[in-house]
Amino acid sequence: MTTLTPVNSQEAVRSRFEQGLIPRYAPLLVVASRSILILLVQGLVYLLFLRLKVPNASVTIRNWWPVYSTLVDFGCLGLLYYFTKREGIRLLDLVGIVKSRLVKEIPLGIGLFIIIFPIAMFGGGSLAKLIAYGTFDPTFPQYTYMDRILPLAALLYARLLWWPIWSATEEMVYSGYGLPRMIAITKSRWLSVVIVAFFFAVQHSFLMLAGWQFLFYMFLAFVPLSIAMLFAYLKLRRLPPIIVAHYLMDLSNVLFLYRVG
Numbered sequence: 655m656t657t658l659t660p661v662n663s664q665e666a667v668r669s670r671f672e673q674g675l676i677p678r679y680a681p682l683l684v685v686a687s688r689s690i691l692i693l694l695v696q697g698l699v700y701l702l703f704l705r706l707k708v709p710n711a712s713v714t715i716r717n718w719w720p721v722y723s724t725l726v727d728f729g730c731l732g733l734l735y736y737f738t739k740r741e742g743i744r745l746l747d748l749v750g751i752v753k754s755r756l757v758k759e760i761p762l763g764i765g766l767f768i769i770i771f772p773i774a775m776f777g778g779g780s781l782a783k784l785i786a787y788g789t790f791d792p793t794f795p796q797y798t799y800m801d802r803i804l805p806l807a808a809l810l811y812a813r814l815l816w817w818p819i820w821s822a823t824e825e826m827v828y829s830g831y832g833l834p835r836m837i838a839i840t841k842s843r844w845l846s847v848v849i850v851a852f853f854f855a856v857q858h859s860f861l862m863l864a865g866w867q868f869l870f871y872m873f874l875a876f877v878p879l880s881i882a883m884l885f886a887y888l889k890l891r892r893l894p895p896i897i898v899a900h901y902l903m904d905l906s907n908v909l910f911l912y913r914v915g
Contacts, residue, residue: 661747663891664834671838675741681835684827685853687733691726692719692860716797716862717804717915720812720820720908723861727823734831748830749822749893756894763898770882771903778878786871795864803915812912817904825897828854828880829887847884854880 660666670676696715699722703711735745783792797803804812828850836846855876859869887896 661743662750662830662834664837667834668838670741671835676737676835676838677740678839680737681832681839682849684730684733684737685832685836685850687730688726688824688827689853689857689860691729692723692857695722695725695729696860696863712863713796716795716864717802717912718808719861720816720912721804721808724816724819727819730823730827734826737831745826748826749897751894755892759892759894760898762890763895764902766886766895766899767902770879770886770899771906774879774882775875775903779875782871782874785874786867792871795862795868798862798864798868800911802912804912806914809908809912809914812908813905817901817908821900821904822897825883825887825893825900829884829896830893833884833887843888847881847888851877851880851884854884 667676696719699718700711700715703715708714731745734748738745738748780790783790786792832850832853833846836850837843840846840849855873858876859872861872863869883896883900886899887893890896
């Protein structure tokens with residue numbers, strides 16, 4: 655018997671797919687939606703910056719994705735709401751929160767963060783630097799690494815509100831919704847992980863547009879982490895620990911890579 659919440663177990667998802675409640679295009683549309691929405695929202699913010707005469711708008715905008723990307727989350731949650739309602743389940747059924755399990759799942763999520771994050775990001779990130787730039791110590795484009803800045807109000811938003819929404823939505827899109835339904839359609843775990851991990855990783859390439867070389871580096875850097883998170887979900891069959899681990903990763907981002915400027 656699966657330890658997932660019953661309505662989002664692999665068996666239940668497969669049953670709803672066979673009943674025609676899950677369109678074949680839905681999982682691919684959902685996992686691709688974040689990249690599409692990131693580019694769309696980023697384009698709108700760029701036009702706003704031009705309207706406001708923000709100096710060097712195409713570069714300055716790289717700092718702002720932890721602020722405007724909440725709009726991406728709203729778009730994804732709306733899409734998830736539509737498709738889960740079509741299946742006859744609730745949006746929160748993708749998460750499957752069980753209060754009695756949180757005592758164990760929160761420490762488990764912290765453990766996943768400690769194990770997965772350093773190996774996937776620092777190991778994978780170092781290899782990505784070598785492949786994309788030919789060196790372990792490249793010079794990154796402005797506002798893409800340790801020099802990111804935000805005004806105080808924007809930074810407070812990023813550190814208090816952005817990451818809880820972003821992390822949970824991201825996991826609901828890729829692990830909670832996309833992966834189980836892709837498996838039901840393809841009947842292959844490996845193929846499904848490859849497809850979902852591709853979109854999971856490529857999404858990060860579009861967060862800070864700074865040339866094709868940097869885009870390629872970001873994609874390569876996030877492939878190991880994306881695969882690791884998806885396999886962790888398949889192993890645990892529970893989303894809350896994965897979300898906790900993701901929370902810590904994104905919180906680390908805005909705590910250590912941003913400053914007031």
